[in-house]
Amino acid sequence: MKKGKWLIYFVLILAVAVMTIPFLWMLLTSFKTFEDSTKIPLQILPEQWILTNYTEILEVFPIAKWFMNSILAVVISLLAQVFLGSLAAYAFARLRFPGKKFLFMLMLSIMMIPEQIFIIPRYNTLAAVGLTNTRVALWIVRLFSVFAVFMMRQFILSVPRELDEAAMIDGCGYFRIYATIILPVLRAPIVSLAILSGLSTWKDMMWPLIVIRDRDKMPVVSGLSTLADYFANKYPQLMAGGVLCSIPVIIFFFVLQKYFVAGIASQGIKE
Template sequence: MKRTITAGIVHGLLVISSLTTVLPFIWMILTSFKTYEESIHIPMIILPSSWNFDNFTEVLAKFPFAYFYTNTFLMMAVVVIGQLAICSLAAYAFARLRFPGRDLVFLLCLSLMMVPGQIFLIPRYSLMVKWRLTDTLTALWLPRLFSVFGVFMLRQFFSALPRDLDEAAKIDGCSYWGIYHRVLLPLIKPGLVSLGILIALDSWKDLMWPLIVNTDMKKQTLSAGLAYLIGEHTTIYPLVMAGGLMAAAPMIILFFIFQRYFIEGIALSGIKL
């Protein structure tokens, strides 16, 4: 009896938590189909009077969403590939190789995770100005090619693999590079996929850096482009919600496609054999 009551309470709390998470997204979808008068009406109107796509067509007509999507996808692809390559190499070195000061260097890298990312905005911007990369697509992805979190996460996966694999590969004449990309890298596929999803999500929703480094609207990303939907005096909420829905849809689709690897990677990232 107690077990049934406990299970009921737990499931009730999970349902409430799920609704709390999903309701804002549902409200965004409903508002994207409303008129401006319906969106500010008191008392609130839950369902729009008519389901039309006028808000979506208006957003596409007023703002260069084709450039926003292209810039965001290009930046995301470069950042994901670059971070997975660089972070996996660094994680392999920290987890499997022995060299003087390895643990000290790793601790220094981890200490960077304790520092707020906003502190690095000014040095990064100064570098972009010095290298004359402001208002370019390169400035969107170049400072994001390395992540301490990515190194830490993949190091956990490499550390969880038995060291007998390295010894067997060395006996077969495999080099360190061969052990890395032929033996160990395929075994941490869930970690690579889950980290790739996290990197893609972080790149997709980054707002501050694109607004700082680029002023040309055609060189902006989706998240920064949505900021242009916020009016100085009046905000047309249905337009903002329509733009937000178009910006969020690709990431939601990406998660549902790779959710198995994502959940498996997060679940295994803390296990060390």
């Protein structure tokens, strides 16, 4: 039994090393000079710790505007997904109406289609209403999430129906039951959705590069993707840009990780 535990620990440590070493290398390289970053043999720690790589990026690119664009897109899309997704999930889990199972399966089938297929129809739709090259285009396509509906529906199914029936006896309607009974139960899946969907919105690079032309309206990931054109082979500056993209997501995850683990480990994901 002890040998089995040590093997599990070894595999976990190896997995952590595989995931963290590239980030640590990127972080250390962002504080190096160009000469230190190209030395052979490779030098792990900088001989001279400098911050000029970060200051150069901040001077050349509108980082503050990019961060605000990204934060705005993440916040609006998350609020919409939680509200619309939880309402739809409540309807699919609790209400009875014709074709409910068929509609739910039809909605789930969308998850099987690669997201890239929707890029052209989305762009044509936004272009028709004049929303291309606007900050609205960054989040309007993410207002509704099929995954959010599916995940929260599974959690709602784990809530005893007796609670709904007791509330109806007391005179509560469907919306009040949703607001006072269902939503408090959904705290863990909502946090899990915030991490998963927020990360997906934050790191999305393809869609903003297609729909946005003005540099000031870009989110941070798409904006910093242009670093390679400006700094060419200046690796410390490129690594500094990668660190700037990663740190907010890492902080966000560590703040909410307790709720994320609770949401994944709970018994809600069941039919």
